[in-house]
Amino acid sequence: MKIEGAVALVTGADRGLGQADARELVRRGAAKVYGAARHPGQVTEPGVTPIGLDITDPGRVAQVAEQCADVSLLVNNAGVLKYSTFIGAPSLDAARQEMETNYFGTLSMCRAFAPVLAANGGGAIVNMLSVTSFYTNPFDASYGASKAAGWSLTNGVRLELHHQGTLVIAVHAGFIDTEMAALVDAPKISPQSMAQQICDAIEAGQVEVLADERTRFVKASLPRDHELIYPPVQEFWDAALKGSP
Numbered sequence: 668m669k670i671e672g673a674v675a676l677v678t679g680a681d682r683g684l685g686q687a688d689a690r691e692l693v694r695r696g697a698a699k700v701y702g703a704a705r706h707p708g709q710v711t712e713p714g715v716t717p718i719g720l721d722i723t724d725p726g727r728v729a730q731v732a733e734q735c736a737d738v739s740l741l742v743n744n745a746g747v748l749k750y751s752t753f754i755g756a757p758s759l760d761a762a763r764q765e766m767e768t769n770y771f772g773t774l775s776m777c778r779a780f781a782p783v784l785a786a787n788g789g790g791a792i793v794n795m796l797s798v799t800s801f802y803t804n805p806f807d808a809s810y811g812a813s814k815a816a817g818w819s820l821t822n823g824v825r826l827e828l829h830h831q832g833t834l835v836i837a838v839h840a841g842f843i844d845t846e847m848a849a850l851v852d853a854p855k856i857s858p859q860s861m862a863q864q865i866c867d868a869i870e871a872g873q874v875e876v877l878a879d880e881r882t883r884f885v886k887a888s889l890p891r892d893h894e895l896i897y898p899p900v901q902e903f904w905d906a907a908l909k910g911s912p
């Protein structure tokens with residue numbers, strides 16, 4: 668799909684990767700870029716049109732799809748990470764919030780915009796997922812579950828929208844240098860280079876982006892995950908438990 672001349676909508680465009688995506692789309696000549704955010708006043712990127720949107724509010728999602736009927740490229744970037752374990756977490760609150768945003772919010776956006784994209788020639792949907800779509804890490808276990816659900820939904824939406832010519836792209840990445848990963852001391856990709864990979868995939872018609880070495884390794888290792896992926900994760904988790912008070 669050509670970005671030049673397209674009309675895009677990016678969720679979570681006020682900061683982090685969403686802001687970088689919106690900037691890159693403007694740079695590549697998109698005719699219009701809607702920057703959707705819970706606080707639209709914080710969308711300050713030049714050339715981006717702010718629009719108020721909480722993706723967990725189905726009524727507002729429907730209104731925005733009606734208001735932005737010219738969209739041909741939907742970038743589902745908004746997401747939350749609560750660093751919550753399955754068993755040790757004090758309640759299900761974090762798991763529910765992650766599922767509500769990362770899975771149901773993204774699904775609700777895909778459903779609302781599917782007819783808009785069809786009316787505009789098919790277009791494309793980009794769903795921002797994670798390396799944790801492919802395996803579970805206890806440190807962000809319920810986040811991983813929401814991204815695994817997002818991976819499944821992305822594959823399903825691609826099948827259901829094939830008939831209308833919509834390109835559906837799953838983007839999986841390890842750590843990206845944004846507020847979400849601020850607590851993490853590990854190699855991170857810059858939001859700018861991530862946005863470039865996403866835009867390259869849109870223009871090349873790719874269905875999947877595996878953004879870094881770790882993500883490529885994990886996906887390639889899935890047939891042998893209990894040999895290659897989980898033993899070091901278990902070791903790290905056990906060591907962290909021993910070190911905790």
Ligand SMILES: NC(=O)c1ccc[n+]([C@@H]2O[C@H](COP(=O)([O-])OP(=O)(O)OC[C@H]3O[C@@H](n4cnc5c(N)ncnc54)[C@H](OP(=O)(O)O)[C@@H]3O)[C@@H](O)[C@H]2O)c1
Pocket residue numbers: 678679680681682683684685704705706720721722723744745746747748768772795796797798839840841842843844845846847848
């Ligand atoms: N950073 C990483 O290491 C990493 C790695 C892999 C994948 N990802 C994914 O990349 C995407 C972007 O994350 P980021 O790194 O840019 O994180 P970030 O800096 O924390 O930004 C998250 C964005 O999502 C928005 N958001 C959260 N809940 C929302 C809701 N209910 N409705 C609308 N917007 C909402 C936030 O808006 P507010 O400003 O209103 O909070 C913010 O704009 C997420 O899907 C994340 O899961 C991140």
